[in-house]
Amino acid sequence: MANLFEESDERFLVTLSSEGEDKMWQVNDKGEHEFTGGKQDWIAAAKAAEECSCFQEDDEDELVADENISCYNCRYRRWTAKSFICCK
Amino acid sequence: MKILLSIDDTDAMKVEGVEVLGTGELASMIKQTVEERGWGVCEPITRHQLLIHPDIPYTSHNSSMCFMADIDADRLDELIAYSSDFLVRESAPEADPGLCVAVIDRLSHPGWLISFGYMAKNYVLTKEEAYDLAETLGLHLSEHGGTGQGIIGALAGAGLRLSGNDGRFKGKIKIKSETGIVTAGSIRATGKVDLVKSLEEGIILEDSDELVLGDTVKAVLLDGKAVLPVYSIGKDDSGRPRWQTYSKSQMKDF
Structure with a gap:
């Protein structure tokens, strides 16, 4: 996934989501990569984390997804009002 | 005397190979010191979620950590001095740590502190507003690095803990069952x-x-009690209701 970020100049990054080809990430005004699934797309967040070599589980008190490996549980996610930013 | 000790904005985004202790861990270490040095007896730590907003600087989730303690009144100044030094020493260099220590019985308007806590869950607040309220209420509020923005969350955390109706307790409850x-x-x-x-x-x-x-x-903090929330999963063979503990995703709204 990190390679995708580096190699893509497109505003919307396209990768495989739980429901097939979909826009899982978008680049916000600050150039950050924001998850398009919001805070409730458990399947897509888990799939994204499984495909990511940078996933690291956050402190136990900050885990919110039932799937252990999920971007929602990653120490490199930063919550936003509607979703989260991947900081890797 | 019963006090609330609350901290916020002590950490930074974790970096591979560099140990960064979370705010909860730092709160645990302060709590442990209070007990080891015989300053008092502490209650468990609660985590309080604050507003996520583009105008609010935070590391990753904008939550504060608070615990209540019953301490020897003669140790209050020592506790504040220790906690202040501890935050300077242990917080991440990029952090903006804040410390709040409130003596509950000395609060002139406890309801105002609670209101501030709930406002911090819904509105963008300023350091000036936090310091003004701290002065009015007569509690300790101090910043220990960076912008000191963490005083807002620290004050809010104390208010939310005082409300008795916000947040989840730090750590999992360990219970054995085959x-x-x-x-x-x-x-x-x-x-x-x-x-x-x-x-x-x-x-x-x-x-x-x-x-x-x-x-x-x-457990979560409800009506001043540590409550383990469960949900119904039907009935057993004898017709008695069956229950299950909340999952992580069910707990996230607390």
Whole structure:
């Protein structure tokens, strides 16, 4: 996934989501990569984390997804009002 | 005397190979010191979620950590000095740590502190507003690095803990069971839960009631008590209701 970020100049990054080809990430005004699934797309967040070599589980008190490996549980996610930013 | 000690904005985004202690860990270390040095007896730490907003600087989730303690009045100044030095020493260099220590019985308007806590969950607040309220209420509020923005969350955390109706307790409750089924009484016997309750039905489980343990067993702060929330999963063969502990995703709104 990190390679995708580096190699893509497109505003919307396209990768495989739980429901097939979909826009899982978008680049916000600050150039950050924001998850398009919001805070409730458990399947897509888990799939994204499984495909990511940078996933690291956050402190136990900050885990919110039932799937252990999920971007929602990653120490490199930063919550936003509607979703989260991947900081890797 | 009963106090609230709350901290916020002590950490930074974790970096591979560099140990960064979370705010919860730092709160645990302060709590441990209070008890080891015989300054007082502490209650468990609660985590309080604050507003996520583009105008609010935070590391990753904008939450504060707070605990209540019953301490020797002569140790109050020592505790504040120790905690202040500790935050300077242990917070991440990029952090903006804040410390709040409130003596509950000395608060002139406890309701105002609670209101500030709830406002911090819904509005963008300023350091000036936090310092003004701290002065009015007569509590300790101090910043220990960076922008010091953490005083807002620290003050809010104290208010939310005082409300008795916000946040989840730090850490998982460890309970052994070969079958994955335990009684509410055995959960309460850990000393970390006052009530086992179905929040949807408003039913407080009897000690003899059984529940299925999920992969995480955590308590939340409701009505001033440590409550283990459970939900209904039908009835057993004898028609008795069956319950299960909340999952992580169900807990996230606390």
